[in-house]
Amino acid sequence: MDNQNKNLILATVLSFVVITVWFFLFPPEEQSPAVAEELATEQLADPSAPATGTAATTTVAISEPVQDAPRVPVETPELTGSISLLGGRIDDISLLNYNIDMGSDEIVHLLNPVGGDRDGYYAAFGWSPNAGVDTAGVPGPDTLWSLESGETLTPDSPITLVWDNGAGLTFRNTYSVDDKFMMTIDQTVTNASGTTATITPYGVLRRFTEPDDLKGFFVLHEGLVRMSDSALQELSYKDIRNEETADRIEVLESGWIGYTDHYWLTTIIPDQSQPFTSVSRLQPGEVYEADAFMPSQTLADGTDATVSTRFFVGAKEWETLREYENEQGVTGFINAIDWGWFFFLTKPIFWLLHNINAVIGNMGWSIVALTVVLKALVLPLAYKSYVSMAKMKELQPQMEKLKEEAGDDRAKLQQGMMKLYRDNKVNPASGCMPMLLQIPIFFSLYKVIFVTLELRHAPWIGWIRDLSAPDPSSILNLFGLLPYSTPEPGSLFFILSLGILPIFLGVSMWLQQKLNPAPTDPSQKMIFAWMPWVFMFMLGSFASGLVLYWITNNVITFIQQYAIMRSHGHKPDVLGNITSAFNRNKAKAEE
Structure with missing residues (x-):
């Protein structure tokens, strides 16, 4: 030698x-908790956004504090929690089969309501106004829905929420869930307004402050993760804070967007055969937000439209992610696990x-x-x-x-x-x-x-x-x-x-x-x-x-x-x- x-x-x-x-x-810098503790939303249409075709360009802003609302229980072999009728928020989800530590009986709490004992973290699915509809005429994360059908969301029993804007548009969100970690949200709108309406469906995922158990270790990615036409992108919380404007990607065919922790994942998965706009942004008060805006829907009077979006909330189990990728067509989903530079090994x-x-x-x-x-x-x-x-x-x-x-x-x-x-x-x-x-x-x-x-x-x-x-x-x-x-x-x-x-x-x-x-x-x-x-x-x-x-x-x-x-x-x-x-x-x- x-x-x-x-x-x-x-x-x-x-x-x-x-x-x-x-x-x-020189240990990694610990981030201070975000100041914001309460949030509601309103949708603001961008006048320059297209009315049809690809997703309209929209923003989601901070509004008034949220109010208490009735809840619908969620019970599956893997998940337990509830969905709030306020905004139809999926904001109370825990993992039944994973404890926070060895020897502890406390299970992992993944999504949490805003203003509770833990930092707010939720997903919501709504509509953004375009031609012929004003902001008050579409449901968002602060809309109070009514329970139309179902009592508990289980793999065998979906639930449906309904909201009428009083001007001829009726909205329904139907939630279903499998026996693992995937929910499906069917957003339906019926137009009886006597005129043509154009609106844009979206899914929004909000996280209030960085997670308490953030590792901050260079070998592990924690933060935003998204797939855009087979291209994987990872943004740390620091990267998101350093962005001066929203990080927007026009996805042509397939992808998803969400947040990854060490072992857990939440991500919005639009229809993999349709284009959508993938947006990462930091809201005031250090609220991290990931959005997926689907193609705008133009409805003539007397017609309806349905958009189906999936939402993964759970553990990054290799077999489970591989099944969703191979059997259910979620493009590159196995890459939600951080394989690193030596992924080929x-x-x-x-x-x-x-x-x-x-x-x-x-x-x-x-x-x-x-x-x-x-x-x-x-x-x-x-x-x-x-x-x-x-x-x-x-x-x-x-x-x-x-x-x-x-x-x-x-x-x-x-x-x-x-x-x-x-x-x-x-x-x-x-x-x-x-x-x-x-x-x-x-x-x-x-x-x-x-x-x-x-x-x-x-x-x-x-x-x-x-x-x-x-x-x-x-x-x-x-x-x-x-x-x-x-x-x-x-x-x-x-x-x-x-x-x-x-x-x-x-x-x-x-x-x-x-x-x-x-x-x-x-x-x-x-x-x-x-x-x-x-x-x-x-x-x-x-x-x-x-x-x-x-x-x-x-x-x-x-x-x-x-x-x-x-x-x-x-x-x-x-x-x-x-x-x-x-x-x-x-x-x-x-x-």
Whole structure:
């Protein structure tokens, strides 16, 4: 391994250290709560907007405080809550099968009424006026509807809300829901006004302030997410605040728009065969708003029109999103999961992990099995590297002799080493191949473990009850033998609270290092000697699933490398190396 490749590995390690220290010293800025607590709306038509065809350009503005209104219960196998007759707002939805924390009985509250105990977050579906209709003649998020049919919204029983504008237009919103997380809202208008009317249907999604549990971590996107004609766009809350005007996209055929959290998603999905206008904006009082304006409807007297829009509110379950995409035609819906830059690796890695887990039934052992599969796939590429490293290990005595002969003449040492490599047909750069192969896989698996819902609260064995969280054991209380609590994850001292898995990680890296040829440069030799223990502390605060992968990877690499070395006549004396190192350190201490 030449200096250039060693420097590459050193730079990678130092990058890990710099990133870790940076996030400890300069944590992401916490956003202050928004001032606004109450909201109602009015629709304002843009005079320059087209009357027919594509969606009219509209805005939604802050108005008077909302009033209490009757509610219609929502009960499904996955959802519980209610819909307010005020605006027909879907503003009270909780996820029955997901708790906020391990050991907590409180379920996840996703949508909340404005002015309640939690920050307001709701979706509403209404109409915007165009030709022949004024603002008061269409229903919006502050319109008080009446319940026309149904008592409780369930997968088997839809509900219908009705509102008459008193001028000949009658509006109905029919809500239906499946047994997962998808609602369908059929907006119907009947014209008996004696004249032609043109109006625009829309869906609006409003979030009052950023979520309380905003991670603010660079590896995870939280904020607006939308698909526009197969093009994915992600805007963080900071991006939205920095926009001076509404971010508007004219979608020609298919797409959706909404907000994504770490594990949860709310999104408006217009008819995938029709154009619509996708709008992201920040309302006064830091109210984040996502709008979908569908094509305008022109109704002659005595006619009616119906526009169907879907609304997803729930968990980002991979199988569920894939079914909505493949079976129900929601374009690119699986990309609501933040697969990241290495999506070409994260997607197949998760697919493989998911299918392995379907057979094994334990996500921890599935990660172990996944690691075995990945190591088997890259073995043909890594084989030559292990062979080269075995040959370099055999050449170690000759390299030490060259070093003694060259003294301080580094040019002579370099020339001698290159000749030694050439004569023995050894490529020192190939020894770095296993590390280079592991880096993108490591980051991809880290992404999978961090962002996918399937790893959330997934147990492995014993004390590892959540593979998406750090190892809860700690050397500070002798792994639970002493009655002392340990630092919370994310605190400055948590990095010192080594668990069992991080310690195994350090030991496995140290053992693996014993099979590799030692660097000839003293400084590099010292850095490489400290590397396992640096990684042990660095990865100690990472998700247990990721540390489990790294340990398994190290153990398999050790076995592969040891077997290949022996097959080429070299017999690594790992225990002897350990004993020699111990004796040397003991001798130095006695001196």
